Amino acid sequence: MSGIKGKVVVITGASSGIGEATALLLAERGAKVVLGARGLGRLVALADRITDVGGKVAFAGTDVRRRDDVAALVKLASERFGKVDVLVNNAGIGPISPLDELQVEDWEDMIDINIKGVLYGIAAALPVFRSQGFGHFVNTASTAAFRVVPNMAVYAGTKMAVRAISEGLRLEADGKLRVTIISPGFTRTNFADSMTDPGVKAQIVASMESMAIPPDAIARAIAFAIEQPADVDVGEIVVRPTAQA
């Protein structure tokens, strides 16, 4: 099956930014979208926007730190729409800081959400994809997965892990499942809200204000990967502002 129309797409971190833009774009193009995030109010508002224009949508409060929540989200998609074509493992945070500050709780949160959240997504969807005989993982990494800069050691580590796990998954899929890694550069979202270090946050916000691209630019890359024919796996896409070094 190629194209987007009729595909059932589960998206984590769908309540804002890249996840929200992806949900809107895919729903507009005929996908049935299943949205997960912790912010239920924002999910309700987004689901209303999608249904108001004739889209098909389901949603559930989902904390990707909880394996059961992620499993329930994937189950909701199967039960409501009868199959799962794509899981977009998009939820992520970036409370970056110098290692010397020992913000160990932030390190743990990044590991729990950015790495373990993706693994819980794989654990939830892989058996479904195997029994269906088809399925597509789209995992969100970052340009930080290619280039480490000061303050981003742990964040970059989590995103490198996403790339490594995704490539391992692709190889183990025996040519039966598709795996795509999407690596955004500076994108205008609520991402800086997750930053706890005021100085680092101010620097990132300034960079975002000067050059960030809209989240729809990343959504279009995700749509491109999804719409390819079943025998075409778009392995990896990096989408960054033209002005980003």
Ligand SMILES: NC(=O)c1ccc[n+]([C@@H]2O[C@H](COP(=O)([O-])OP(=O)(O)OC[C@H]3O[C@@H](n4cnc5c(N)ncnc54)[C@H](OP(=O)(O)O)[C@@H]3O)[C@@H](O)[C@H]2O)c1
């Ligand atoms: N913006 C950038 O410049 C940039 C660059 C490279 C990579 N990325 C990556 O892009 C992805 C999306 O981020 P964004 O830029 O769109 O930022 P965003 O606007 O802050 O969106 C992050 C999403 O993740 C959700 N989320 C956070 N913690 C969660 C949890 N424990 N369980 C479930 N959902 C959770 C948030 O919803 P709730 O708070 O409601 O749960 C929100 O929907 C992330 O993986 C991020 O690392 C972003």
